[in-house]
Amino acid sequence: MLTYKKKYTVPYYESDANGNMKVPSLLNVALQLSGEHSFSIGVSDDWLKETYNYTWVVVEYAMEINRLPRFTETITVETFAKSYNKFFCYRDYVFYAENGEKLLTVSTTFVLLDIETRKVVRVLDEIVAPYKVDKVSKIIRGHKYQELSTSECIEKIYHVRFNDIDQNGHVNNSKYFDWMVDPLGFDFLSTYVPEKIYLKYVKEVLYGVDILSRVSRDGLVTTHEINATGNHAQAQINWRKK
Amino acid sequence: MLTYKKKYTVPYYESDANGNMKVPSLLNVALQLSGEHSFSIGVSDDWLKETYNYTWVVVEYAMEINRLPRFTETITVETFAKSYNKFFCYRDYVFYAENGEKLLTVSTTFVLLDIETRKVVRVLDEIVAPYKVDKVSKIIRGHKYQELSTSECIEKIYHVRFNDIDQNGHVNNSKYFDWMVDPLGFDFLSTYVPEKIYLKYVKEVLYGVDILSRVSRDGLVTTHEINATGNHAQAQINWRKK
Incomplete structure (x- = not known):
């Protein structure tokens, strides 16, 4: 190795x-x-x-x-x-x-x-x-994501900016995380830090769309979805007090 | 020196x-x-x-x-x-x-x-x-900014995100440029590159506001303003073909 x-x-x-x-x-x-x-x-x-x-x-x-x-x-x-x-x-x-x-x-x-x-x-x-x-022949099982609780979720729209696009012609994968956690707000994000993050990319996001970031929270576990033309990415984050 | x-x-x-x-x-x-x-x-x-x-x-x-x-x-x-x-x-x-x-x-x-x-x-x-x-006793004169042509400007709203805030507690000054040029769109930004940039910070942007980015264009010169609670920043950019 x-x-x-x-x-x-x-x-x-x-x-x-x-x-x-x-x-x-x-x-x-x-x-x-x-x-x-x-x-x-x-x-x-x-x-x-x-x-x-x-x-x-x-x-x-x-x-x-x-x-x-x-x-x-x-x-x-x-x-x-x-x-x-x-x-x-x-x-x-x-x-x-x-x-x-x-x-x-x-x-x-x-x-x-x-x-x-x-x-x-x-x-x-x-x-x-x-x-x-x-x-290896075995395919490693990815994380099993929970369903987002749509009845109690926080949501926010984000523009895809020119500087979000990389040389692959799509949104750089590091940008999704910002969209995902930002709706949680300043107080949450300065009180808690992530301990575990599972993030799955389903479909690339291209320039020219607005994306909807949705978050539902269950104690110290948050579930995230990025939607535009369908589901583009999902995540689960486990948090702990800073 | x-x-x-x-x-x-x-x-x-x-x-x-x-x-x-x-x-x-x-x-x-x-x-x-x-x-x-x-x-x-x-x-x-x-x-x-x-x-x-x-x-x-x-x-x-x-x-x-x-x-x-x-x-x-x-x-x-x-x-x-x-x-x-x-x-x-x-x-x-x-x-x-x-x-x-x-x-x-x-x-x-x-x-x-x-x-x-x-x-x-x-x-x-x-x-x-x-x-x-x-x-030195002399105060260097800053750039003289043109008035923005409000009748023909492009404008777009941007959220201030948690990750835009730096350890000074306000939006990091590098973020303004993204807000300023993004309304020009993908085609413009992949055809032209900046040749001269004058950027003046008037008032700091704090977390929790949405900002309005306004741009007017006169040939290869663009004039920019960032507004939220009043005018926060202005800029002039001279562009050339890539």
């Missing part, structure tokens, strides 16, 4: 009002790292595009957070591919404090998308071989 | 749909650098807060852009304090390509804000002395 790692110091602009590193920034830094990992072993995103016209797309995150990195803190982020099967590739990212304390883990499920047809394609062994990772 | 500099490689998540580094990201990286500069000479933002309960606030930007940095490009960012007077401190940031080509310059005007009263205070010599910068 190949591990790729990098140090990172949390800048001002990746920190929220509480001085914690923002969750979308965690995901950004994580995905940037695996992009560099792929580049370093000769299977970069550019190579994938030029050779097959494919791109990697995250379909699900599961995060376990012991503590969020803090503004000015220097952390180490590690990533490694875990296994793959016919359609899915599994990769973890682990964030460590300078003293070696494990801060959080992000487990991800990737698929390969054909850029032209926007459809998921089979994982070719030759694309994955350089990661030195085992092919 | 003390110059502080740092290399920076443009990550995926700081790049827009065209592969250019986002303007808000340029401002973020710039301000982070001067924060590190201050820290390195013993007058950090924390020191300023603990000693005087003051904070630095940008009141105006003037940017000249020859070329925006590109995704994966490694650039060098330099910053230095230029001069100061009773109320204003002037600082430049210069972005260079690896071959030494000057990409862009950001000229900024800072004031010191009393955190408790939220009022601008006089610049104390002892705060500025470590930057080894000249005190």
